[in-house]
Amino acid sequence: MTIKIGKATQGTGLKPLVEEMSGVNLGVCYQCRKCSAGCPVAVPAKSAPSEVIRRLHLGAGDELLESGLVWMCLSCETCYGRCPMQINFAAVIDALRSLSIARGVRAPRGNMPLFNRMFLENVRIFGRSYDLSMIAGYKLGSGTLMNDTEKFPSMLRKGKIAILPPSGADKKVVRRIFGWVGKNRGKAK
Amino acid sequence: MKYAYYPGCSSHSTARDMHESAAAVARALGIELVEIAGWSCCGATAAHQTDRVLAASLPAANMLLAKQMGLDMVVTCAACYNRMKVANHEVSSSPAMQKKVADAVGRPYDGSVAVRHLIEVLLEDVGIEKLRKSFKQSLAGLKVAAYYGCLMVRPHDITGFDDAENPTSLDRLVEAMGGQGVEWPCKVDCCGGGLNLTRTDVVVKLSGSIIDMAGAAGADCIAVACPMCQASLDLRQKDMQRLSGKRYEMPIVYVTQLLGLCLGIPPKELGLSRLMVSPSAVLQSLSAKG
Numbered sequence: 338m339t340i341k342i343g344k345a346t347q348g349t350g351l352k353p354l355v356e357e358m359s360g361v362n363l364g365v366c367y368q369c370r371k372c373s374a375g376c377p378v379a380v381p382a383k384s385a386p387s388e389v390i391r392r393l394h395l396g397a398g399d400e401l402l403e404s405g406l407v408w409m410c411l412s413c414e415t416c417y418g419r420c421p422m423q424i425n426f427a428a429v430i431d432a433l434r435s436l437s438i439a440r441g442v443r444a445p446r447g448n449m450p451l452f453n454r455m456f457l458e459n460v461r462i463f464g465r466s467y468d469l470s471m472i473a474g475y476k477l478g479s480g481t482l483m484n485d486t487e488k489f490p491s492m493l494r495k496g497k498i499a500i501l502p503p504s505g506a507d508k509k510v511v512r513r514i515f516g517w518v519g520k521n522r523g524k525a526k
Numbered sequence: 527m528k529y530a531y532y533p534g535c536s537s538h539s540t541a542r543d544m545h546e547s548a549a550a551v552a553r554a555l556g557i558e559l560v561e562i563a564g565w566s567c568c569g570a571t572a573a574h575q576t577d578r579v580l581a582a583s584l585p586a587a588n589m590l591l592a593k594q595m596g597l598d599m600v601v602t603c604a605a606c607y608n609r610m611k612v613a614n615h616e617v618s619s620s621p622a623m624q625k626k627v628a629d630a631v632g633r634p635y636d637g638s639v640a641v642r643h644l645i646e647v648l649l650e651d652v653g654i655e656k657l658r659k660s661f662k663q664s665l666a667g668l669k670v671a672a673y674y675g676c677l678m679v680r681p682h683d684i685t686g687f688d689d690a691e692n693p694t695s696l697d698r699l700v701e702a703m704g705g706q707g708v709e710w711p712c713k714v715d716c717c718g719g720g721l722n723l724t725r726t727d728v729v730v731k732l733s734g735s736i737i738d739m740a741g742a743a744g745a746d747c748i749a750v751a752c753p754m755c756q757a758s759l760d761l762r763q764k765d766m767q768r769l770s771g772k773r774y775e776m777p778i779v780y781v782t783q784l785l786g787l788c789l790g791i792p793p794k795e796l797g798l799s800r801l802m803v804s805p806s807a808v809l810q811s812l813s814a815k816g
Contacts, residue, residue, distance in 0.1 A: 358578070360620075377716045381728055409725065412571060413716035414680040418690050425681065434575050447724035449575070456572035460584075464566040466535035475723055484726065488761060492540075495800045499539035507564035510587045510631060517630040518580045 340392055350396035351436065358432035365422040366390045372416035372426055382409040386416045386426045389433075402437040406430065408449040448479045461515045464506025468498055527651055529642070530592035531559035532610070534603035534753075535567050541603065541753035543797025547782035548602045548644055550796060554789045555652055555660060559600060562591045568609040571720050578616070582623060583630040585613035589639040590631065598640040600647055602782075604677035604752030608685060610641040615684045643678060643687060645695050645751055645781070654702050662790035664704030666813040670784070671708050671745035672696035673736065675755040676716050690714070696749055696781050703788045704815070710743035712736045719754030726765065733758045734766040737776045746808040747777040749784060756780065760802045777805035787812060 356363055366387070373385035382405035392401055401407075407430060416426040437450075444450050455474040459467045476482045492498045537545035552559045569584035589610060592599040601607040617624040618637030628634040648657065674693045682690035691714060697707030715736055718729035737759060740748050750756045756778055763774035778801065786796040787809065798805060 377718070377732055378728060381725075381731075409721070409728070411676075411716050411718060411720045412574070413676040413720075415676070415714075415716065418680045418682060423683075427681075431574055431578070435577065438576070447721065449721075449724050452724050453572040453575050456570070457576060457580075460567040460569065460572075466539075466567050466570070468535075468539045472723065479724075481723075484723075487764075491802065492761075495802075496542055497540055497800050497802070499542075503535065503538055505564065506566040507587070507591075508566075511566045511584070513632055514580065514583045514587065514630045518577050518583070521579070521626075521629075522577060 340388065340395060350393065350398045351401060351433075352393045352396070354436070355393060355429060355432045358435065359425065359428035361425050361429055363390055363393055363424065363429070366394070366424055367422070369421060371419045371421065372424075375415040375419050376406075377413060377415070378406070378409045378411060382406040389429070390424070390426070399440060399442070402433060402440065402442045403445075404433075405445070407433045407437055408445040408447070448475075451475060451478045457515075461512065463503050464508040464511045465503035467502045469500065470502065527556065527647070528558040528560065528597060529600035529647065530595045530597040531561045532565055532588055532592070532599055532601050532606060533561060534601065534606040535570075536603055536753040540757055543800040544602055544753055544756070544780050544782065546795060546797040547780055547786045550791045551648075551782050551785045551789060552644070554786070554791060555648075555657070557647065557652065560595065560597065562588060562595065562599075564591060568606045570605050570609065574609070574612075579623070579626045579630055581609070582613040582616040583627045585610045586617060586627050586635045587631050589614070589637075589641070590633055590635050592639050593635075598642055600642050600644055602644045602751075604643070604675060605754060607641065607643045608677040611685050612681075613637070614639070614641065643751070645678075645699070646687065648785075649695055649698065654698060657699070657785075658702050661703060661788040661815055663788045663812050664815045665700070665784065665788065666704055666811050668705040668808065668811060669708050669744050669746045670700045670705045671710050671740035671743060671748045672700055672713065672781075673740070673748050673750050673755060673759075674713050675719075675750070675752045676714065677752060677754075679714050696751060699781055699785065700749060703784060705784070708740070708743040708745045710739055710745070712739045717755045717758040719752075719758045722754070722758060726762075729758050730762050730765045730769055733762050734770065734774075737763070737766065737774060741776060745776070747779055747805060749779055749781045751781050763803055775803055777801065777803050777808055779805050
């Protein structure tokens with residue numbers, strides 16, 4: 338593993354901020370690498386949990402947000418489950434994702450940030466997830482309109498995806514939550 | 527046995543079969559599932575990848591509704607189950623988070639609603655003995671790979687479901703039904719579900735290797751309790767075929783569908799026809815309980 342560290346935006350890099358956002362103490366990691374051994378996406382992401390932690394130790398800055406694992410992590414929490422120091426690495430990744438959006442880092446292949454926006458926008462509007470609308474929005478935005486099209490006829494025939502939008506949710510409370518979060522995001526803790 | 531039932535969004539869309547079979551099984555066993563009026567989305571993967579307060583507040587709004595009903599919450603979707611439990615942990619372990627969630631939702635929530643997966647209710651409240659007595663049919667030695675995935679068992683200090691590395695809940699149900707739970711190493715591996723639309727290539731590889739392993743262990747089908755696992759494993763078998771050139775025809779059934787069949791519920795009421803890979807060939811061997 339070769340780690341290249343670029344110039345951090347702040348003197349100490351992202352580590353203190355990530356620790357505050359995730360509530361995780363990264364100092365206790367002693368690089369046993371059980372997390373990386375169990376990570377299902379370390380190979381396709383070309384980066385592993387223990388490596389991300391080490392880079393944070395060494396003062397990595399915003400360049401870390403382009404690491405493949407940031408958006409390819411499945412939140413399967415195998416790393417957390419097996420960590421001898423109980424480091425919640427999935428929470429670290431969630432913090433890196435929030436930072437990556439806040440700092441406008443270029444979306445990775447597959448554009449997970451777009452998927453999340455589409456998902457949450459449908460929840461905000463309908464109070465529940467509306468798969469068809471979410472999928473259509475994601476496909477239009479990501480230019481992957483033709484992917485999986487051969488599956489839709491049988492899914493529709495078998496009732497494996499809802500055609501009509503969901504109804505019945507208490508939309509008022511959902512909108513209130515989204516409104517509050519939107520207003521207070523990034524404000525001092 | 528009366529519970530506040532949180533169906534979750536997939537119950538009305540990609541997992542109607544899960545919802546139908548869970549409701550039918552509950553009815554047959556005298557478990558009263560009272561659907562929470564006005565329930566909303568738990569936020570699933572997108573909320574926790576976006577904002578920590580959002581990820582705790584969306585579940586909290588639903589748990590407040592269950593609290594008003596004075597009942598424990600029962601969940602059938604593994605992702606909803608996970609998000610509810612994590613939200614409970616967030617608000618009960620941090621006064622600052624509890625305050626933010628109260629501000630966002632508009633009412634205070636202390637994290638006190640008990641959240642249970644239907645599988646836990648079946649094993650702990652109904653019990654294997656009563657289940658055994660209620661079965662009218664047997665799986666007659668059917669070899670079933672019980673697949674748990676991530677979200678029920680991890681993070682284990684928060685979900686507390688069974689065992690983190692070698693859970694046996696689904697296997698115990700399979701054996702009570704007269705089936706055979708196969709020994710295999712992928713019980714708690716990840717199917718890749720979170721990347722289903724964005725990085726399908728990764729999902730096809732991860733899910734493909736899970737099905738390969740179940741096949742190598744001699745399984746006739748895989749039993750699941752999570753709608754994301756079901757979708758990844760069932761919907762993507764043609765993609766796996768394209769990638770590897772091998773033939774994939776592994777039925778991916780909800781454990782509640784198997785339970786329903788053994789309870790004598792007609793297949794139509796269990797949503798079995800909705801599965802992409804038809805289970806009818808392997809389920810033909812079901813026999814009347816001897």
